[in-house]
Amino acid sequence: MSRISSYYPANRCNNVSVCVTVSLEKVARRAGVSTATVSRVLNNAELVRKSTRTRVLRAIEELKYHPNLHARSLAGGKSKTLGVIVSNLENPFFFDIYKTIESDAHKSGYEVVMANTDYRPEQLVRSIRLMIGRRVGGLAAVVSEMAPDLMRVIEGSGIPTVFYDVGTPRANITNVRVNYRRGIDKIIEYLYGAGHRRFGFIGHHAILEPINERMKAVMDAVTRVPEIEVVTAADADTLDGGKQAARALLASGFHPTAIICVNDITAVGALRELRERGIRVPQDMSVTGFDNLKLSEFCYPALTTVHIPRERIGHLMCESLISRADKTPAAAQEIVIDPEFVLRDSTGPANRAS
Amino acid sequence: MSRISSYYPANRCNNVSVCVTVSLEKVARRAGVSTATVSRVLNNAELVRKSTRTRVLRAIEELKYHPNLHARSLAGGKSKTLGVIVSNLENPFFFDIYKTIESDAHKSGYEVVMANTDYRPEQLVRSIRLMIGRRVGGLAAVVSEMAPDLMRVIEGSGIPTVFYDVGTPRANITNVRVNYRRGIDKIIEYLYGAGHRRFGFIGHHAILEPINERMKAVMDAVTRVPEIEVVTAADADTLDGGKQAARALLASGFHPTAIICVNDITAVGALRELRERGIRVPQDMSVTGFDNLKLSEFCYPALTTVHIPRERIGHLMCESLISRADKTPAAAQEIVIDPEFVLRDSTGPANRAS
C-alpha cells in the first residue's frame, strides 16, 4: 500500500521559469561587463581585476547561474571527460574497477560518464556511439562481449581507448588483460592434488563461447590429463544464475567432486543450491570462485578463489587514458596480469565415496 | 607480475587524426547537399527524397561521421537525458533502483547519466551542479545525505526532480519515500514476540544521525516499552562496515540477544563477525537485515529482513520525471511506500541463557 498526497496544485509553476535560461550574457549584462570577462572569471580568474571579479561573482550568485556544459565543450573543443563502459555493474568485479577509474579520473580533473551493457553487444555498440558523440577524451571498456568491426569504429574515432579482457591493441587502443588460463590452471592443479578428477564448470552466458580463455583452459586440462572429466553449465552472471547452473549441472547425471565457477558471484549462487540439497561444502563437494570479491570472504563457507587485482587494473586503465588524452604520446600496448590463488574454506580433499 | 609489450612504436599516429573532426558540413559537402539536409536525414528522415538520403547516408558512412551531441543539445535546446544520483552504487539497493530507472528511461528514448556520491554531501553538491550544467531533462536523487540549501538550488534550476528518502516536496520536486518506521516496528514487534528484550542496532555513518527515521524508530521503541534496551554502533555501508560495527557492539559489554541491522549488506557483514566468534545464528543470536536484497536469500543463514520494492521505486521515480519533462504538467507530490516483513532463517526465539 502507498499513500500519495499532492502538495502543490498542478498549475503552481509561476516563478520557476525565471531561471530557466541564465546565460553568460545575462550575467555579463547584470555585472556591466562583457561575456568575455565573465568567461575569464570562470576560468583564468587571474587575468581579471579583483573588483570586477567580485562584481561578476555576485551577479552569478544572484542569478543562480550554472554554465552550460554543452556550450562549454563545444566552444572549447576539449573534453576533460572519460567514458567507462562495463558489462555488468551489478557484479562488484566491474564496480570495483569502475570506481577506481572514476576516483583516479577525478583526481586528474576529469569527469566520468558510465554505461552498462548487460553483456549485450548491441548495447555495447550503442554505448560506444554515445561516447564518441559526447567526444570523450578517453574511453575505457571493461567488457566481455564484442561486436563486429567495433574496433574499427573506435580506431576511426581516434579516441584514446583501453580495453579490458577483449580486443586487440591498435594505434589508439591499449589492452589490459588477466592471464585467466594461469588462474584456472592453478585451481585445477590444486584440486587435482587434493584428489579431484571429476569437475563441473559453471560459466555464464557471455563466457560460454568455446573461444573464451577460461573455458578453454578448463577444457585443455581435460585433454592434457586423460583421467579428468568435465561437464559444463551456464546461466546469467548473477547469484541466481549460479544457482540455476549448479542445479542443471547436478541434474545432468554427472557426479563431480568439485565445481569450478567462472567467478565468485556464480560460486555463491552455486553454494546456495548445494546447501538446499544438503550437499556439504567442502566435505561432499569442493567449490571454487574467481575474482576474490569481498563477498568471497563473507559468504559461507568462505570461497577458495583466484585474486584479480581490480584496483590495479583500474589504475592502469585510467592512467593509460589520461596520459594519452593529455597529449603525452604513449605507445599503444598490451598489459597482462597474472592472478594469484587464494585458499579458503570451500575446498578440500575429494570425497571418493560420492 | 605483469608483462608489458609494446605493439606500436610511439610515433605511429599518422592516419588517426584524419577523422578527428568530421562535422555536418563535411558530410554535406561530400554528399553535395546543405547541412540542413544532412540534419534532416539524421532526424526527420521523411522529408528528404530517397535518392538524396541515400547519398547522404553513404557520405556519413564513408566519413565515419558521429554527430556531436554537445552541439546537438545546444542547438536543440532540449535534453532527452536524465540524471541519476545515488549514495552508494556498491550496495545493490541503489543499483537496483538505478537499473530500473535506466531501463525505463531508455524505453522512453532518454539517455541516463549517473553519479555516485559515496554519502559525501560535497560530492552530492558537485553532482547536482554537474547535472544542472548538463541541462538534464530530469533529475533523480537516491541519496541519504543532504547539503544546506541544496533544495533551493534545485528549485532554482527548474529541473523536474524526484528525491528518494530525503528532501521535501517543492514546486518542481517530488518525493518518494519508504515508511522505514513501519518496517522497523514490524521487526521489533516480531522480535519482542519471540522474547527478545536486549537489542543491538547497527547503522552506517550516513544513517547514524539521530534525525534519521530508522534510528529514531528503534529508539522510540525503547521509550515505549521500558523493558527494552538498545545499544547502537555504526560503520561504513559495506560488508566490512557491518562486521566492524558488530565487533564494536559485542565489545561494548552489552549482551543483546538480537541485532537489528540498518540494511542487508551490513547484516551480512555482522553475520561474518558472529561466525568468527562462534556465535550461532539464530540459536545464540538473532540478526535482521533491511531491503530484501537478492543477497539476503543467498547468505547463510538466509536473512530475516524487510522488503523494499526497489523496482517499484525506480518505476515511480522515472515516470514522475518523464511525465514532467515531456510537459505533461503534473503536481509535485509525496509518495510513501509501506515495506513488508520477510521471515527467514536468521532469527528465532531469544536465548534466555545468554
Next chain:
DNA sequence: TTGAAAGCGGTACCAG
C-alpha cells in the same frame, strides 16, 4: 585589464 567578434557543430525557420 577588458571588449568585440569569430567560430564550435548542430537545429529549425523561412524562402525558393
Next chain:
DNA sequence: CTGGTACCGCTTTCAA
C-alpha cells in the same frame, strides 16, 4: 524537397 541563415551559450584571439 532543399538551401540559406540566424541562433544556442561559451571560449578565444585580436585590439583597444
